[in-house]
Amino acid sequence: MPELPDVEGFRNVLQSCAKGRTIRRVDVRDPGVLHGVSARRLRDSLEGRRVTRAERHGKWLLARTGGPTLALHFGMTGLLLCADPDDAAEPHDRVLLTVGRDHQLRYRDQRKLQGLRLADDDFDVVRLLRDQGPDALTVDREEFEDVLASHRGRVKSVLIDQSALAGLGNLLADEILWRAGLRPNTPANVLAEPERRRLYTEMRRTLRPAVAACRVPPRPTWLTGHRDDPDPHCPRCGTHLRRTRMAGRTTVWCPGARRRGVRAADDFETTARRARAGSGSR
DNA sequence: CAGATTGTTCTCAT
DNA sequence: TATGAGAACAATCT
Structure with missing residues (x-):
């Protein structure tokens, strides 16, 4: 499912749920979604750090901390949601990140085609995105x-x-x-x-x-x-x-x-725009 | 049970 | 070197 628009939505989830908050707990419930990093190292690297920025390139979502960066890919069935830490997790919630006092990011994926990676520094991020073309939303x-x-x-x-x-x-x-x-x-x-x-x-x-x-x-x-x-x-x-x-x-x-x-498509869009403008101005 | 699935990556052939 | 076909990956649905 997830293409650029979906991942852009997950970026908003990450932003509103975690930005400026400290990662208090990393709970890997299924290590099968981790790539190139152990549950232990992920926890040790992220716990205590603050999420500073949520970025997206293509279908990759990046959670910056000022130090290491968590990179998330959603494959065909993945999603990111913000929950109350007290709410019960679902079976496909593979990784839980408790941020601040009462927010919890949940990486949920029915399958495990892709998953989470950890970039230790900015060079690592560049390496991760090295083979990616320009982002479709910002390319001129x-x-x-x-x-x-x-x-x-x-x-x-x-x-x-x-x-x-x-x-x-x-x-x-x-x-x-x-x-x-x-x-x-x-x-x-x-x-x-x-x-x-x-x-x-x-x-x-x-x-x-x-x-x-x-x-x-x-x-x-x-x-x-x-x-x-x-x-x-x-x-x-x-x-x-x-x-x-x-x-x-x-x-x-x-x-x-x-x-x-x-032309038919253009006409449709133009007509819809005029209709909105018209109803708004009268 | 066979075949399909909105993603990526690898191998092999062209 | 570039491109394309097919398989593999995991889990589920038709």
């Missing part, structure tokens, strides 16, 4: 277009390749390509300038509401709202949606006419 248009121009692979593969661009997952990539009216199997480096520009614009237009919702919202006007339908149709043009496999992931796309669909 020029750099984004450079990413496209420098990859010959299919544009969908490039969008979900964390070393090319960090943060997008399977749902977001399909959603953004659909909005931009581009086929996922197009080689990234053959996209013309207007297409590259459109892709960047639609990435931003998709990310903004997704981050606000802390997920890719399955709205009726979005591809994501229909991709799991038994007989999925395009919410813009009604064309029967195609499901294929690309880069090992289920890929949903609309084989219908393209420019028309893009």
Whole structure:
């Protein structure tokens, strides 16, 4: 589940739950989620330290302490929540961090595909993020277009390749390509300038509401709202949606006419904006 | 029971 | 060197 918007939500959880508070207790209930660090060393490194900053790069969440940094990755099913330390933990709560007097961060994950790491210092953080591309939420248009121009692979593969661009997952990539009216199997480096520009614009237009919702919202006007339908149709043009496999992931796309669909989407957003502005000013 | 899953990483082939 | 396919990882659901 967790893609950039979800992790951005977890960053807010981390921020509001722990920022400025001291880590009083580290309770590793399942060491299976720890990577490269023992439960003991994690505890000894973190207990007594204060959480100073919550940062995110791509799908990585970082809890800075001024000394070591806790790095969290949520795989497909992970999440972070803030609870009362007195509330009973659930079976999939793998690590509990009691912060301050009455807050507790809980790393919960049904599976254990990813997990927690400890970076001893800032060099370690750099090492951890070394292979990550620019963050999808903050990358500027020029750099984004450079990413496209420098990859010959299919544009969908490039969008979900964390070393090319960090943060997008399977749902977001399909959603953004659909909005931009581009086929996922197009080689990234053959996209013309207007297409590259459109892709960047639609990435931003998709990310903004997704981050606000802390997920890719399955709205009726979005591809994501229909991709799991038994007989999925395009919410813009009604064309029967195609499901294929690309880069090992289920890929949903609309084989219908393209420019028309893009305008329809633009019109929808513009109309919605006007409606809001109108109702607000009257 | 087979097959699927919104993530990453590795191996092998092209 | 770059890219793609497939498997592996863990746990659950259809």
